Amino acid sequence: MEHKFLTEENILAEIKGSWAGKRVKVFSETDSTNTQCRKLAAEGWPEGTLVVSEYQRAGKGRRGRAWVSPAGTGIWMSLLLRPELPPQKVSMVTLIAAMAVEKGIRLETGLDSQIKWPNDLVIGQKKICGILTEMQTQKEAAEHVVVGMGINANIREFPEEVRDSATSLYQVKGEETDRERLIGGVMAAFEEYWRIFLETGDLRALKEEYNEKLINRDRQVQILEPEGGYTGLCRGIGPEGELLVVLPDGQVKAVFSGEVSVRGVYGYV
Numbered sequence: 001m002e003h004k005f006l007t008e009e010n011i012l013a014e015i016k017g018s019w020a021g022k023r024v025k026v027f028s029e030t031d032s033t034n035t036q037c038r039k040l041a042a043e044g045w046p047e048g049t050l051v052v053s054e055y056q057r058a059g060k061g062r063r064g065r066a067w068v069s070p071a072g073t074g075i076w077m078s079l080l081l082r083p084e085l086p087p088q089k090v091s092m093v094t095l096i097a098a099m100a101v102e103k104g105i106r107l108e109t110g111l112d113s114q115i116k117w118p119n120d121l122v123i124g125q126k127k128i129c130g131i132l133t134e135m136q137t138q139k140e141a142a143e144h145v146v147v148g149m150g151i152n153a154n155i156r157e158f159p160e161e162v163r164d165s166a167t168s169l170y171q172v173k174g175e176e177t178d179r180e181r182l183i184g185g186v187m188a189a190f191e192e193y194w195r196i197f198l199e200t201g202d203l204r205a206l207k208e209e210y211n212e213k214l215i216n217r218d219r220q221v222q223i224l225e226p227e228g229g230y231t232g233l234c235r236g237i238g239p240e241g242e243l244l245v246v247l248p249d250g251q252v253k254a255v256f257s258g259e260v261s262v263r264g265v266y267g268y269v
Contacts, residue, residue: 005072006052006179014184019048020079020194021187027053029071034134034148037078041136041144049080050187073168075151075179079190083198085142087135091257092203092241094119094133095210096193097147101129102213104186105151109169109177114215116269117234117243118257122215125269126167128152149186153177165268204239211236215269216262221245223253224261234262 008024015021023046030036030053037051055071081093098115105113105121105128113121113128121129132148152168154176169177196205203210211217216234223230223245232245232253242254243262255262263269 005054006183010180011050011052011183014180015187016184017188017191020191021048021050021183023049025049025051027051029053029055029057031057032148033076033078034132034146037080037146037148038134038136038144041080041082041146045080047080047082050077050183051080052077052183073154073156073170075149075153075183077150077183078146078148079187081145081147081194083142083145085145086140087137087142089201089240090133090135090142090145091118092197093145093147094131094257095203095237095241096197096206097131097133097149097190098129099193099206099210099213100186100190101131101149101151103189104182105129105169107189108182108185109173111169111172113213115210115213116215117237117262118241122269123167123172127165127268128167128169128172151182151186153179153182202239203237203241207237207239216243216264219264219269222263223255224263 006026008026011024033051033053040049053076056076095118098121101121102113102115105111111123113123116122119131120127129151133145135145136143152166154170155168156170158166193206214236217236219234220231221234232247235244235246238244238254242256245253245255247253
């Protein structure tokens with residue numbers, strides 16, 4: 001099947017909010033949309049700039065992993081933010097982006113996805129989206145933040161090494177998703193959640209909704225840290241986006257993202 005390629009004009013036609021995605025730059029091919037977005041940030045492009053690419057030669061996942069991003073089938077995009085935030089609050093941006101992608105997918109396709117803290121979305125225990133947030137700091141503040149979102153939209157099949165852990169909207173639904181409409185839906189949802197976040201300065205007003213979508217909640221999880229790991233029962237997130245884990249001795253530990261990986265006891269989730 002011939003894929004319809006993304007255009008700046010068609011994406012802009014689907015942007016319904018006031019700032020997120022109001023400036024769009026589309027590449028047919030690039031190294032990674034986060035890298036290009038950071039370059040535009042350095043050139044002075046405004047908050048809300050959205051970089052989209054049909055193909056990424058060096059798509060990035062967390063902790064330096066490669067991200068599979070074939071041409072014409074996925075949504076590989078990065079949004080530029082210029083928030084007045086201390087660096088320690090920037091990790092919450094990833095959780096807001098996850099909520100926005102979940103809502104965008106649900107409204108556009110009718111499919112329910114769940115959030116795997118802190119930066120993946122899954123359908124049927126398989127990854128549908130990965131999020132990578134990077135920041136540039138200056139004098140104890142985030143000068144700009146780039147939030148990259150990779151959504152497996154219309155991918156027909158995956159390489160063997162990720163087939164068991166990844167899926168796409170097409171594989172789940174059996175039909176193509178309008179990628180430009182989905183981009184517009186994610187941007188509108190991001191604007192809405194971002195406004196609420198900036199009003200409170202944390203996730204207290206979004207915590208309940210986030211926890212409803214959290215696949216880890218009320219499950220045994222493994223926390224993998226560089227110095228070692230442990231297991232506990234996940235109770236959802238706190239107001240700063242931290243994962244609350246009840247240890248076997250009853251102690252509640254707050255886990256902040258960073259060099260931490262969360263796995264289900266029996267597999268990926």
